[in-house]
Amino acid sequence: MLLEIKDLKASAENTPILKGLNLSVKPGEVHAIMGPNGSGKSTLAKVVAGHPAYEVTSGSVSYQGEDLLELDTDERARAGVFLAFQYPVEIPGVSNASFMRQAYNARREEEGLDELDPLEFDDYVREQLKIVEMDPAFLDRSVNVAFSGGEKKRNEILQMAVLQPKLALLDETDSGLDIDALRVVAGGINSLRSEDKGIVLVTHYQRILNYVEPDFVHVMTNGKIIKSGGKELALELEDRGYDWILEEKEGAA
């Protein structure tokens, strides 16, 4: 199992947000997590990545059989966990190229590989740029500063392509993209798909699933996954919204 979350409960400033969540991701699988605003989807992604604002109050998260909650944010990243941010952070004064090179080298060092010098990294990153159809000029600009919304999202996918994570969590990477940008971002995600990697796609819209075909679709509400199914579930959600699931659940309860 790549990722196994059991009965996870987490709070922010003493407000419970995740309320007993279960999720298992095997290598090679793509999981889509959908749900209304405020259901805790983004929190799930951030908790797995190790955001300090959230406190895990109970439950467990194991990653490749190891206790992920014991690792710091940077250790998780070096172990192969990646979070594509819903709102990527601007870092004035740090060039995109230098930032990605340092991140990439940290990962390589962890794996016992030699670091790449700036020239070697430049060759490598330019190959990855093609995947997201970004202009090399973005490499010299400060991280995310004065990037448009779409450029920021592409930059997240670029970082993912550079770092080649084993587990990628994509937090509403598709929100706010026009159809061309969506296609590019989806292409970037598909290029990461392989039998040893897992992808968790947190999304509000079914649209991206036309481009990135999920193996499983989960519906989350009020801090829990309340329904899981195949990709057809996403289409049903698109047609019928979320209310019928909530009603179904209340009916069952």
Next chain:
Amino acid sequence: MSSTFVQQFIEQGGARSTDRLPTWWKEFRSSALKKLETLEVPTRKDEEWKFLKLKTLAKTSFVAESDAALSLSREEIAARLLPESSASTLVFLNGRFSSELSRVDELPEDVVLTNWQGLLDQDPGLVRDYVGANDFWKDDLFYNLNGANFEDGAVVLIPRNTVLEKPLHILYVGSGKEGSYASHPRNIIVAGENAEATVVEEYDGRDSGAYFHNVVNEISVGANATVKHFKVQRDSTDAFHIARNLITVSQDACYDATAINLGASVSRNDSYARFEGQNIDCTLDGLVHIRGSQTSDTHTALDHAQPNSRSFQLHKVIVDEGAHSIFNGKILVRKDAQKTSSNQLNQNLLLSNKAHIDTKPQLEILADDVICSHGATVGQLSEDQFFYLMSRGIEREHARALLTYAFAAEVLETITVDSLRNALEAEVLAATVG
């Protein structure tokens, strides 16, 4: 009767030889000596000195430069020499000019790059019009200590229509190991009409032990001339550094300065820029990066006396551990200075709960058709930025260094001398790794 602190400099100044000095210099010195009799070490009651404690400085006794002679080889200062200035470098060791370590050749005709003692062999009359011309600090203790004691320093005279491609490098190396000396460098930089030059002024401390650099710079930028002035102060952390920069800018001229203050136990870097014409561009940027128990104080005044000029100031401060930084930036727009545009920003980064910031941006606007803005911010590194970097595998300590460096980068990027900028970037990065 002046305090012991002032008295020691009256005695030292009075004992300095006047044999080779022209009359005007002798008069300048004796009038400063006389003025000193009436001056005292400023206290915190003095508005201009409200936050800077001078107690340790006032308790220290100093010897003259000649009683603390320092000798270094070229190899020992090699790391501080700029490849760009291989033919235009003046080196001073504990305040005294070193002709062995200095290199001046291949300069365009009529350019003067020398020290004061060298100027005495040529024509000291060349600088007469510039010494004391801008008398903004005529009642200031440190300005007068310098006036009564200065014997050496750099003299840079660039004739009209002359463009210097290579930067000039003025390097002061200080060490308290040979004795606690006080030195009063006076640097004269004059750019004639249409002239262009880049000047790097650097103070570099080595070894432990106190010493005192009490600097006066007199800078005159002629009509339509451009002067870039980069000052780097990394005096030893036992040292005291006080500098008065007097800048006079003429019509259509451009003066861009960046002052990097990293060293000294107590440092004060004050600049006063007087606009003596229209259509002037003047920038006074700064970076202060201090830690431990260092204190650094910067006071600036941009004096817009005539219309249609622009001034800009970005002053960034990083304080770590128990350090204390003070900034007071004044923009004066006089009644006739219509259409002035002035933009000032002071940003402070606190890296520790014990660090301390005092900041006071000041606007005094007497004209009614101007665009002026000023602001000050005090902040810490953002947790969002930490999380972003760490989520990519970068360790927290490394992220801290990277973010601190990023804060400073905007100021460092203004330095157009590549080797200097690269060295400073590396230093700032290294200094922030805990």
